[in-house]
Structures are given as C-alpha cells and as structure tokens.
Amino acid sequence: MTNNQLDIRTVPPKEKHPTIFVTFDALKNGEEFQLVNDHDPMPFYYQFKAERPNQFGWEYVEQGPQVWRVNISKK
Numbered sequence: 001m002t003n004n005q006l007d008i009r010t011v012p013p014k015e016k017h018p019t020i021f022v023t024f025d026a027l028k029n030g031e032e033f034q035l036v037n038d039h040d041p042m043p044f045y046y047q048f049k050a051e052r053p054n055q056f057g058w059e060y061v062e063q064g065p066q067v068w069r070v071n072i073s074k075k
Helices: 013-025 041-049
Strands: 005-007 032-037 056-063 068-074
Touching: 005 013, 013 032, 013 068, 041 056, 041 068
Parallel strands: 005 032
Antiparallel strands: 032 068, 056 068
8 A cells, every 4th residue: 555544534514525536537547546434435435436336445444433544446
C-alpha cells in the first residue's frame, strides 16, 4: 500500500462523499488509499458500486468498534 490515508472523521458531513471520490479519482490504476472513519463506511461501498462499477477494490483492514479502516484501490 502507498502511504495515502484519508481520515474522513474530521471532514464536515456534506464534504465527505465528494472528498472520497476526488481522492479516488486522483489515483492511477493500481494505486490505493486507506479510508479512516468512525463507523462502517459501507454506504460509500454502495456508492462506489453504483458510480464506479468494476473500477475499485475494497478491503477492510480494521472493523471498529471505534475506528474503521478500508483500503480502496483503483483497478
């Protein structure tokens, strides 16, 4: 993994989704970043599945209860 980490916990709610997608879209194929959140980011998974089908990988690294970490890669 690269050292790209996006801690979304401090981002205002209305900016979370755009921030995650801007970060993802800036990746080159084969690169990834780690999303850090204070709850399960599964809604983002469904949004990725709808808006970026077959373009991403999703791997949980830590699943709570206080911190959730997911490696999101670009295919």
